Amino acid sequence: MTTTQPRPEEQDLPFNVFARACPSRSTLEHVTGRWGALTLGALSEGSLRFNELRRRVDGVSEKMLSQTLHALERDGLVHREAQLTNPPRVDYELTPLGREVAQRLLSLIRCVEDSMDTVLEARERYDAARGAR
Amino acid sequence: MTTTQPRPEEQDLPFNVFARACPSRSTLEHVTGRWGALTLGALSEGSLRFNELRRRVDGVSEKMLSQTLHALERDGLVHREAQLTNPPRVDYELTPLGREVAQRLLSLIRCVEDSMDTVLEARERYDAARGAR
DNA sequence: CAGCATCCAGCTTGATACTG
């Protein structure tokens, strides 16, 4: 007997973000959420401690960072390394999977950053065309 | 005198998502937001009408889709083509910039989808370790 | 079909205070 391969190309993936109930949607949200994206971006350059992260991700509150890190850790994208010293020291770093995800995310982020001149022009045109009416 | 180049490598980009006030942050949010990401993903395969989009992006409300499309159009990522017929017909399609962004976004989405087995395992481990305590 | 305007429940978020 042969293995059951639905279609050689564009096979039905088991996980599909476009479906409401698919768990991949929540992971994507953790990754792309306001703080998730910036946290992964910051960690992509190396491991950081809690308050280092807080300073890097401008505007994040203690609570949100904590919450974000928990979600990313739970999804296996971030590894938490705690030293039971006094004062305590906790380092956060990307897992191998986290690095893969972060790399693609950074590619997107850089693409957006590099496009901002165009975006800003588009916004002006849009607003001008609207304000006129 | 020479031109003022801060550093040859890793120059200070004019736009930086990590800074609270940078406009690139809002664009990134439009792109990666729950509905923004799925809308760009859906449009990456070709132009779609309003209600086609609504069906593709499972779970999006009329209001949210409308709002999302406006934001993406304003940022110059989506082009809106309206035909003044009766009944009206409006097609949405990606701009060249939108296609660049969508491509990177899709790369991220596929990466997440393909990683879901690992993610789900990580979640189980995390929950097990927590539930025990 | 392709939307816009309004209302409002509830989730998200930020501020503050406290713990180990």
Add this chain to the structure above:
DNA sequence: CAGTATCAAGCTGGATGCTG
């Protein structure tokens, strides 16, 4: 330092009804 707990406020987003 590295968080957790709590609470008020505001924004998000869904439902509904209406327009061209």
